[in-house]
Amino acid sequence: MSYTIAIDGYSACGKSTLAKAMARQLGYRFIDTGAMYRMVTLYFLRENIDIDNAGAVAGALEGLRVDFVPGSNHALLNGEDVEMEIREPAVSGFVSPVAAISAVRRWVVPQQREMGKTGGIVMDGRDIGTVVFPDADLKLFVTASIDVRTDRRLAEMMAKGVATTRAEVAANLAQRDHIDSTRADSPLRQAEDAILLDNSNLSLGEFIAAGMAEVEKLSA
Numbered sequence: 001m002s003y004t005i006a007i008d009g010y011s012a013c014g015k016s017t018l019a020k021a022m023a024r025q026l027g028y029r030f031i032d033t034g035a036m037y038r039m040v041t042l043y044f045l046r047e048n049i050d051i052d053n054a055g056a057v058a059g060a061l062e063g064l065r066v067d068f069v070p071g072s073n074h075a076l077l078n079g080e081d082v083e084m085e086i087r088e089p090a091v092s093g094f095v096s097p098v099a100a101i102s103a104v105r106r107w108v109v110p111q112q113r114e115m116g117k118t119g120g121i122v123m124d125g126r127d128i129g130t131v132v133f134p135d136a137d138l139k140l141f142v143t144a145s146i147d148v149r150t151d152r153r154l155a156e157m158m159a160k161g162v163a164t165t166r167a168e169v170a171a172n173l174a175q176r177d178h179i180d181s182t183r184a185d186s187p188l189r190q191a192e193d194a195i196l197l198d199n200s201n202l203s204l205g206e207f208i209a210a211g212m213a214e215v216e217k218l219s220a
């Protein structure tokens with residue numbers, strides 16, 4: 001069987017780590033949908049797009065192509081590898097308002113559906129189980145405490161050499177959670193048929209095993 005697996009949750013809760021590990025173990029394709037919104041955001045920043053100007057947003061989307069490098073899964077913006085740049089604070093600080101724009105979501109979501117139409121995919125994001133693939137074979141909703149999420153994101157950014165502070169990281173996470181879960185279009189929420197995985201007190205191995213156990217139940 002080639003399942004479609006949807007993983008949603010708050011910022012920096014471990015969704016991508018879980019999605020990547022599950023995709024590797026299953027031999028599936030992994031799609032980081034947050035990277036797609038981050039690429040749009042980076043392009044808007046570079047081109048100085050006024051996001052309150054619908055015409056400017058529509059025009060910018062016409063000049064934009066987002067993809068992933070096969071194998072490495074690095075984010076590709078108009079053919080340029082922007083994997084590092086899309087994780088920087090300038091993009092993290094602006095991505096939630098960009099992702100709240102319906103025109104942006106109407107442009108991104110069909111591409112996600114196209115990428116996943118053959119199954120054999122693990123896709124992580126905010127609206128995968130609710131909007132992109134409401135009929136996914138398995139839906140996981142991941143959470144972790146804000147302290148755990150802040151520590152993890154801070155460690156990640158320091159390892160990458162991005163200059164930031166714990167307070168800045170915590171403020172960005174809280175602000176993004178708020179915008180992502182209160183926006184009108186496709187807000188972050190747990191689908192009714194999603195399984196909740198709280199990894200605040202789980203090791204990485206236990207967390208991945210919990211996700212894989214849910215896949216095993218599908219064919220049991």
Ligand code: DC
Nearest residue numbers: 033034037095096099125126127176
């Ligand atoms: O997962 P991430 O932190 O890289 O996501 C970046 C932003 O993109 C996040 O603040 C909300 C938005 N996003 C979204 O609206 N829908 C998705 N499916 C994935 C991400």
